[in-house]
Amino acid sequence: MAAFRGPKVWLWRWRRNPLRRPGDALEAWIMLAAWTLTVLGGVLGGLLATQNVEHGLARERAEWHTVPARLTENAPTTSTPGAPGSGGDMVWAKVHWSAPDGSARSGQARVFAGSSLGTTVTVWTDREGQLVTRPATPSQARLRASLVGVLVGVSVAGVPFVGGRLVRGRLERRRLEEWDAEWERVDPLWGRKTI
Secondary structure: OHHHOOOOOOOOOOOOOOOOOHHHHHHHHHHHHHHHHHHHHHHHHHHHHHHHHHHHHHHHHHHOEEEEEEEOOOOOOOOOOOOOOOOOOEEEEEEEEEOOOOOEEEEEEEEEOOOOOOOEEEEEEOOOOOEEOOOOOHHHHHHHHHHHHHHHHHHHHHHHHHHHHHHHHHHHHHHHHHHHHHHHHHHHHHOOOOO
16 A cells, blocks of 8 residues: 555645545544544643542542550461571561540551561551551552553553554455546556556
8 A cells, every 4th residue: 555655745635735635634633633633642641640649649648657565366377598688588477556536456467477466567547547458668558559540641642643543444344445436437547447
């Protein structure tokens, strides 16, 4: 198909030309709109997603805090040689702590393997005193926000890009069908078959 088009001429669909069909101008406007939406949508979508993720992670850093908790059971041991807790292995164990309103809470937290009943550990909680994970550091938050922003930006940009390509493909097929119909009408006027 590209072999029949000749050299690339910029903005040819907007130039005055007796051979320009209305479908050429329509295709040009559709592709301009698709590319504009692709670029602007991708950039704006990515920036908004990045800002929202950064804001949410900053809010978590501000609202989440550490509280002391006590083990309510002996933590499981692992097969790692060495003293309990010194090997750096973490296991899940039951702990209890006090919520900001003074109520007792309990749940599962990661503690050093082999820790004994009553050992004080540090856990992260939210405003309501529910267990949460450690909040992301500012550098981790920037990385996460950037990755989410890129993913959202590419996804948002993909919608008008794919839509524009589908419309352009449909216009191309329609143009080829029109050429076939015109050729069928003109070919017999030459008095001989060309194929």
